[in-house]
Amino acid sequence: MTVRQAPAKGATRAKWTDKAVYAAGAVVWRVIDGKLRILLIHRTKYRDITLPKGKVDPGEMLAETAVREVHEETGIRVSLGVPVGVSRYHLPSNKQKVVHYWAAEATDEAVRASTFVPNREIAALEWVSVKKARARLSYPVDLEILDFFANLVDDGVLRTFPVVALRHAKALPRSEWDGADAARPLTERGRRQADSIVGPLRAFGVRKIVTSDAVRCVQTVKPLAKALDRKPVKTEKISQDAWEDGTDDLRSVIGRRVRAGKPAVICSHGPVLPGILSEIALATGTMQGSYISSAADLEPGAFSVVHLSASHPGSGIIAIETHVPQV
Incomplete structure (x- = not known):
């Protein structure tokens, strides 16, 4: 996948190699009582707070991975909006993990339809402001994605x-x-x-x-x-x-x-x-x-x-x- 910001902010090309693990996720957002909130997940196994994401299944393209993983982890079905960046970091195996993210609005209907309950993977879901998300997220790479998302909000082009x-x-x-x-x-x-x-x-x-x-x-x-x-x-x-x-x-x-x-x-x-x-x-x-x-x-x-x-x-x-x- 290639992402191009318009009108000319450069391009980011995903480099597909055997040494990398690919994943996709989203900054899921909604407006509650006129205030923007984004969704954080509290993971059970890792005892951390992060954004919903997961690895690409065989035969999947990145966009469908992002939607599937959001649904599996939160019970919320979303459609993808603007791409908000790519995070890269090394796993304990020394492989590089490459995660593509999109902004994704959670409609009221989709939130009501969620059947999420705490489980072995996800202990809790939390809707917070962008400011609180910065304080709660466990990893610097997630903060970089959040900053890109916040720029869309500031520019008034999130939806x-x-x-x-x-x-x-x-x-x-x-x-x-x-x-x-x-x-x-x-x-x-x-x-x-x-x-x-x-x-x-x-x-x-x-x-x-x-x-x-x-x-x-x-x-x-x-x-x-x-x-x-x-x-x-x-x-x-x-x-x-x-x-x-x-x-x-x-x-x-x-x-x-x-x-x-x-x-x-x-x-x-x-x-x-x-x-x-x-x-x-x-x-x-x-x-x-x-x-x-x-x-x-x-x-x-x-x-x-x-x-x-x-x-x-x-x-x-x-x-x-x-x-x-x-x-």
Whole structure:
């Protein structure tokens, strides 16, 4: 996964090595009586106070790990917001542990639905102010994550929604297809990629699905649509054929998604993605830079999550992160 802060605050790339242990978690927050509170966990075995997190399971992508671990440790189901940093430290085994964190709002409904009870792993949960969290957290690496989170609060951009730009999964090459280009289907690997991105996309709370009407795009979002029980909106306005003919209308599609202010995924084609990312920047008043081009340079099945302010979408892109399927 690559995380890019916008408009140009640099990039942090996760270095995947056999010597590292990867994990993911979240700074879970809510507003109680008009006051911001974040969730700390008191761990039974280690007798410490930390943020909810856990190791990546085989086949998982980091975003779904974060959501799963928060739920397992707290009973609260969340959707991920803005990335808030990566902590690195060495384990007793001398392996490096790398933990990716996101901000994640806990809705009142999600908190009420929690069935948490103290157990062998987690002794207690505690909602505290950011100031109290600084005093209670046991580890300096957690404080670094908290400081990044606090900057979002100070900037007034904590509550966000994602617009996800998704490149269709691996399709049959043109050289192996005799029919119309728009009818090219996914390969077996492409179908596995389409299945593998369902969990990560759901982790960001995606509910709306907009896709090019090309078969390879429709097949890419089919597993997600089934999991969400949602019907995708198919449109030629973001298709490669329309883009090549000069008849595309990316602006209207992107503008509608930004105005809606709801989590959405837009599935299109490699050549079209730079235009889609550019239109998101234009629609939100964001200065364009190399990070926009990088976010559009996606492998088949990969996607970039563009985080926008829920209260002021025109205030610019808050962050962009890119995820690549491991199949």
